[in-house]
Amino acid sequence: MKVRFLGTSSAIPTGSRGLPAILIKTMDDSILLDCGEGTQRQMIKAGESLMKIRNVIITHLHGDHFFGLLPLIQTLGILRKNSELHIIGPSGLEGIIGEIEYIMGSKHQFKTSFTEIETKRIYKLNKFILEFFPVDHAGFETYGVKIREKEKPGRFNPEKADELEVPPILRGILQRGFSVKLPNGKIVKPQEVMGPPRKGPIIVYSSDTRPVESVVSKAKGVDMLIHEATYLHDLRDRAMATGHSTALEAGEVANAANVKKLILTHFSARYKEEDLVKFKKEASNIFKGEIVIAKDFLTISL
Ligand SMILES: [Zn+2]
Ligand SMILES: [Zn+2]
Structure with missing residues (x-):
């Protein structure tokens, strides 16, 4: 499994960071996790095929997480996508896409399917198993997601x-x-002639949230926790007011869940690139495992 960060800013893009989008892929399946404005250009820059996207997950309906979806759908229509695009998101998403296309007078000409996020359901995709859980984003309907790659066959002897x-x-x-x-x-x-099946890696993505128990419980011992860290801890009041986390709080969640690796992302555009080392330092005061500051086009193999 490869995890590729395509946008690591929050709310506003910067010269070096796009809006939230993470591509998760295996040999023959892929998930685009959030799709902020400009995501298709980030994919092209990254050398990733737009046509190969099979599933898009939108964790919540804040613009920085889904304003890139309609342009992507339009491009796939122009390129005549011949496989289905599966979109999983909050209940209002399908209506928003339909409404805009209705106003524009153009319906996309390839097959899409829409599945509403439900938290008591296990979603089985081709190569992934998904579980969604509610997070705490200032009262706005927002979901974190646990992504498990299905078991792989054992090694041939x-x-x-x-x-x-x-x-x-x-x-x-x-x-x-x-x-x-x-x-x-x-x-x-x-x-x-084959060894025992090999377990696939597990990732948890917090989306936008305050530090919350649902992330801790779903992320227990996982290979990778991708947690938002919009602010440094001196802006904790701002983080609380807007339903976001500080780097230190992300470190507390990673520590409580005892994850193997913590990736910090979704940085406020107020911070300069040279400030981001402070996010790692702050989180490392609490979490003693590996911490990575995400940047656009960073790829991590699991
Ligand atoms: Zn956001
Ligand atoms: Zn948000």
Whole structure:
């Protein structure tokens, strides 16, 4: 699984940071997590194919998290996307897209499906399993999300295959999970030559929120917590008033959840690039694991 940050500012873009968007991809599935204004240009700059986006998740209907969606849909229509685009978001999102397209008098000409976010539901995509949970964003309907890559098949054991006299031509079939019949008539099952299934990595994305118990409980022990840190702690009052977190508070959440890695993102545009090292320092006063300051086009492999 690769996690690629496409926009790491909050509310207002800066010269070096776009608005929130994170691309999560495996070999044959992908999720665009939030889609702030300018996301399609960020994808093009990053060398990522717009046509390959399969799922878009919008965590809440603040402009910095979804104003890039309609332009993306328009571009995909022009490029004649031939696979379906699946959009998962809060209940009002489908109506907003429909209303704007109605006013414009142009409906997109490729297949989209819309699923409303529900917190008591497990969403099974092609290669991902999703769970949404409410967060605390000044009373505005906002969801965090837990993303788990589905189990991958175990490793192939060539010595075992040699021992069982499996011809090379049949080995790929076993690796794909099917039994094979050998020339001597013997049946070999995949589990005889494959190791145990490997668990996929797990990510939790907080979206915009105050530090909140729902993030702590969903992020327990996960491989990566992507937590917003809009402000440094001297602006805690501002963070409380606007439903955001400080770097120190993000560190407290990561520490309470005992995550393996903390990624800080969604920085207020008031901070200069050279200020961002202070976010890491502040969070590291509390969280002793690995902390990364996200920047646009940063890619992390899990
Ligand atoms: Zn935001
Ligand atoms: Zn917001």
